[in-house]
Amino acid sequence: MREPSDDDCVTELRPDLIERVVTLFGRKGWPLPGQNLGRPREASTFRRFCEMLRQLSQSEREMLLQLTADFLYCPLGGYLASLHRALSSIPPDAFGDSAEVLFVPLLAPKDYGKAKSGQAVAYHAMASRAEATVLANKSVQAANDPRELTGKFGTRSSCQIIFCDDFIGTGDTADEALQAYRQEFRAAGDQVAVVCLVAQRDGWNRVKAQAPIYCDTIRSKGITDAEAFEDPAVAKELMVQIEARLGVAVDYRFGYKQSEALVSMERTPNNTFPVFWSTDKVDGAPWPAPFPR
Amino acid sequence: MEYRQSGRCSLARAIPEVTGVITHLPTLLQIVRDGGHVGVLRKRGLEYSQIAQLIQTAIAEGLLQLLDESLELTEKGTRALAEAKRSGGFTGSGGWIVPAEDSRIDRANPNDVYLPGPSWKRE
Numbered sequence: 001m002r003e004p005s006d007d008d009c010v011t012e013l014r015p016d017l018i019e020r021v022v023t024l025f026g027r028k029g030w031p032l033p034g035q036n037l038g039r040p041r042e043a044s045t046f047r048r049f050c051e052m053l054r055q056l057s058q059s060e061r062e063m064l065l066q067l068t069a070d071f072l073y074c075p076l077g078g079y080l081a082s083l084h085r086a087l088s089s090i091p092p093d094a095f096g097d098s099a100e101v102l103f104v105p106l107l108a109p110k111d112y113g114k115a116k117s118g119q120a121v122a123y124h125a126m127a128s129r130a131e132a133t134v135l136a137n138k139s140v141q142a143a144n145d146p147r148e149l150t151g152k153f154g155t156r157s158s159c160q161i162i163f164c165d166d167f168i169g170t171g172d173t174a175d176e177a178l179q180a181y182r183q184e185f186r187a188a189g190d191q192v193a194v195v196c197l198v199a200q201r202d203g204w205n206r207v208k209a210q211a212p213i214y215c216d217t218i219r220s221k222g223i224t225d226a227e228a229f230e231d232p233a234v235a236k237e238l239m240v241q242i243e244a245r246l247g248v249a250v251d252y253r254f255g256y257k258q259s260e261a262l263v264s265m266e267r268t269p270n271n272t273f274p275v276f277w278s279t280d281k282v283d284g285a286p287w288p289a290p291f292p293r
Numbered sequence: 294m295e296y297r298q299s300g301r302c303s304l305a306r307a308i309p310e311v312t313g314v315i316t317h318l319p320t321l322l323q324i325v326r327d328g329g330h331v332g333v334l335r336k337r338g339l340e341y342s343q344i345a346q347l348i349q350t351a352i353a354e355g356l357l358q359l360l361d362e363s364l365e366l367t368e369k370g371t372r373a374l375a376e377a378k379r380s381g382g383f384t385g386s387g388g389w390i391v392p393a394e395d396s397r398i399d400r401a402n403p404n405d406v407y408l409p410g411p412s413w414k415r416e
Binding site: 011012013014015016018019020021022032033034046047050051 | 321324325329330331332335340341342348357359
């Protein structure tokens with residue numbers, strides 16, 4: 001157990017630290033104070049980040065700043081460019097003789113009928129057909145829901161099915177979606193692939209074992225796999241300390257199933273460390289998470 | 294250079310978005326000189342984003358400089374701070390005496406039981 005030091009007391013921020021946050025936000029291209037970005041959530045990210053730091057000890061702050069340096073924020077505005085990169089990574093001959101390409105949201109059966117990010121990605125993928133070489137000379141369509149595979153698209157033949165989502169964390173959802181496809185929706189002549197914008201390496205590996213996966217960014221675990229920490233064990237201990245104060249439920253410690261993600265998409269995945277997204281009350285006030293879900 | 298409460302100094306006119314907070318510049322300079330924190334500015338109602346803009350303004354004006362992630366007063370900043378004190382930029386002792394925030398403790402609940410430490414002795 002680490003011995004408590006003078007760094008462990010919580011005090012107001014010093015101007016130097018606020019300036020470091022400005023520099024960090026500048027490097028990341030995140031909205032800075034005084035910039036009019038029009039989106040209230042983004043405009044207040046800096047304030048909430050500083051308020052979060054104020055409630056941490058000096059050593060916790062340093063650890064959080066290290067983690068934030070590696071944080072990926074990809075809101076809706078960045079989806080198209082990221083999707084183009086993911087589609088461009090598909091080898092030109094990957095779809096073989098398939099004359100049809102069908103983009104389908106990567107949904108677990110429990111989410112059928114719900115509005116999910118996978119639908120937005122599937123729609124934009126279909127709309128990007130003119131810019132992706134791999135889609136040239138193919139009939140490209142998008143489904144709203146995997147159930148359309150036995151309905152509207154039930155008469156397909158020799159079709160390349162591409163399941164789409166913006167983020168893959170543990171790979172649980174992808175597992176369920178692919179399993180449901182194999183059991184209920186598969187047709188003779190189908191080929192399957194998965195396209196996503198960002199994936200955690202563990203989830204990516206799980207999907208890769210079942211189908212080709214094309215992804216813009218693959219992310220490693222924020223502390224365990226990070227080279228930035230001299231001693232990851234100390235960083236983990238500090239995070240345990242913070243999460244204990246936040247009252248994070250067991251399943252979400254270090255992110256859902258300990259994903260240790262440092263990612264915020266249009267919505268922050270629960271795979272990300274909760275200190276960045278949890279707004280549960282701490283000492284009677286909501287935690288000022290910079291990337292709330 | 295003057296940083297008076299009127300908010301009509303040339304610096305404030307040039308940077309409209311910081312007009313409202315520019316009057317706190319002398320306090321910021323003093324905080325940096327003393328290695329303090331921004332509690333005083335926060336108690337005056339400034340948001341972190343406003344304090345960040347104030348710091349940026351001070352750097353842009355050459356009053357503060359960043360050395361190895363540490364803010365320091367420049368010579369110009371030192372002169373500006375002295376000038377602000379002479380010209381009444383700080384009004385009354387409350388304007389220039391910075392509370393020792395590090396020594397502040399949380400307010401105790403009236404129902405809390407207080408047990409004095411071992412150094413306490415009854416006279």
